[in-house]
Amino acid sequence: MDEVNAMAKAGETVGKAVGTGIKQARHGAKRAGETGAVLSRQAAARAERELASRGYSTEELQEIIAQRATGKSRKELAKQAKQARKDWEKRTTESRKRLAARIDPAPVKKRRWPWLLLMLVALGVAAAAIALTRRPEELPLAAADDEPWDSHTPGTTPPRHRAAAETDGHQEPLTVETPKANPPTP
Numbered sequence: 001m002d003e004v005n006a007m008a009k010a011g012e013t014v015g016k017a018v019g020t021g022i023k024q025a026r027h028g029a030k031r032a033g034e035t036g037a038v039l040s041r042q043a044a045a046r047a048e049r050e051l052a053s054r055g056y057s058t059e060e061l062q063e064i065i066a067q068r069a070t071g072k073s074r075k076e077l078a079k080q081a082k083q084a085r086k087d088w089e090k091r092t093t094e095s096r097k098r099l100a101a102r103i104d105p106a107p108v109k110k111r112r113w114p115w116l117l118l119m120l121v122a123l124g125v126a127a128a129a130i131a132l133t134r135r136p137e138e139l140p141l142a143a144a145d146d147e148p149w150d151s152h153t154p155g156t157t158p159p160r161h162r163a164a165a166e167t168d169g170h171q172e173p174l175t176v177e178t179p180k181a182n183p184p185t186p
Contacts (some may be wrong), residue, residue, distance in 0.1 A: 020036045051061055 063074055066077055070077060
């Protein structure tokens with residue numbers, strides 16, 4: 001049992017030591033970060049003073065560094081970077097579409113022109129049926145006594161008044177003809 005107690009005490013002491021070490025490391029990292037920030041601000045201020053003493057501003061220095069490194073101005077580099085981003089986006093979009101098509105191919109589209117042809121034929125048949133059913137009404141044949149072929153010949157009876165259903169929409173003026181006497185035939 002002494003061994004169990006000894007191991008438990010050893011675990012506790014090691015745990016305390018590790019906890020203390022981690023705490024000290026965190027505090028040391030925090031101090032180092034703060035010190036680094038202060039020193040970097042001091043270095044930046046010193047560098048700006050030295051540049052100003054030589055007649056350069058920070059913007060001019062950036063332009064000079066870009067010119068020496070690439071042979072292009074910062075404006076040209078920005079334009080080139082913008083174009084490169086645009087090309088990259090275009091290529092990645094196309095690649096994604098191709099990959100999606102490989103993973104899940106689109107279903108084959110059905111042809112619709114046979115249905116269109118069938119619809120046109122059906123419309124033609126319907127139009128022909130309507131045209132054939134809308135024939136003009138036929139007038140009943142008149143009896144030979146009702147109206148002579150030539151009603152304007154002298155010695156014939158004037159035409160009788162037609163019924164409203166028998167008219168074709170054209171009304172003839174009412175004229176009264178006086179019957180002429182037929183000469184006696186020998």
